[in-house]
Amino acid sequence: MFTERFLRHRRGVHLESEERARLEASISEIKTLPPRTNIVMAGDELSQSILLLEGFMSRYIDDRNGLRQLVAVHVPGDFVDLHAFPLKVLDHDVATMTAATVAIVPHSELEAITHDLPALTRKLWFSTLIDAAIHRAWLFRFGRLDAVGRVAHFISETNVRLMSAGLSDGRRFALGLIQSDLAEICGLTNVHINRVLRQLREERLCVFRSSLVEILEPAKLAARGQFDPAYLYIDLQSAESPSSRPRLNS
Amino acid sequence: MTEFSNTPQPQTKPGIASAEDGLVVLDGPDGVAVTMTADAAQKTGTSLISAAELAEKQVADNGFKNDI
Incomplete structure (x- = not known):
């Protein structure tokens, strides 16, 4: 089951079996990727999102001198660029850090979920809010520690x-x-x-x-x-x- | 009414510098974490001392109170 780790042990959120089955069915492809591979470039128009199954991935921004700042690290179970579904174009790059296995979910499938399963849609939204919470913690880390x-x-x-x-x-x-x-x-x-x-x-x-x-x-x-x-x-x-x-x- | 400020305040404790692999590492105060070459560290140190002397003169001349 590819979605086993998605929202696992999250407080107050549980994927019902019907929701999990729908999410599984929405996966179009499983890919194995080598380490240090760019998956998404800032500015690319996107029509799919990535659920990380194995390995570590990052989101990052390079400064004008090419020096890199990681702005997020993703662990298995994370929907790495689910925010690309409404945004379509990202403001950062996405890459593998280690060898990784990912599930590809076309945005057309996510669109269908938003129409058919509002409860699952809220849970997908919840996962992007967790990302936002982690970003806030990273801001605190850089500013105060x-x-x-x-x-x-x-x-x-x-x-x-x-x-x-x-x-x-x-x-x-x-x-x-x-x-x-x-x-x-x-x-x-x-x-x-x-x-x-x-x-x-x-x-x-x-x-x-x-x-x-x-x-x-x-x-x-x-x-x-x-x-x-x-x-x-x-x-x-x-x-x-x-x-x-x-x-x-x- | 007592007002509380949560904005960052001037530091009263110095940062700690140390040498590591031919470089100078500065830790703190607060979120400061920077690595410099020895030359950059020396120039930063000189600049800090000059600014500190000027700040002390400002306190003496204008009666600023650094009672943080």
Whole structure:
């Protein structure tokens, strides 16, 4: 089932079997993509949206010197560019970060859903609102947090999102990103990221080994990044194992 | 009536600079996180000291109160 991770464990939202079947039927194609592949370019006219099944993808904007700022990272279960359905033209590029498997959903199918299934339409809308909530959290991260805080916030956020997708046990997850990806995500240089990762390791908060992340102290890491998972609208009770829930006040 | 301001305020705590792989990394205050070459860091430092001296003179001349 391709849509298994879509809106999984989201608070107050549950896909009914009829809705899930309709969403599955709306998929026109499954594609496997290599890492570092551009999928959508800003300004392209679009007639389909992408549901990410496996791997990591990003949305990004390059500055006039070609330096990249990632503005979103997508995990399995995300409808990466659902906002392209009403917008038709995006203001940013979309690319794979790792090898990825995606489901293609034509906009004509989404159009039909809006006519036939208003409840499912609201749930699709809900998923774009989650994206907006994540953007707000990223703005906070850049505006208020220092280097260690930014990385701590991103790792804590990714951990909870992957817990929701069933890809983290609350402490360990595979993150197929390289150091320069983290730099672009957190607006830091490679040297700075290197130092931050060392600091997190020395403070026994979090360890990166190859592409594996181990969070040694989830609550302390969350506190260091001022991370409060409320904005992800995830039902943590059902998504997590009891010992790993991030708590700001501990 | 007491008014509260949530806008960013002037920092009273200094940022911390350190050397890393032949570069200067500045952490804080607040959301500041920047890496500079040694030359850029030295020039920034000189500029900061000049501006700080001027700001102190402004306080002395005009009686500005930096009682944040």
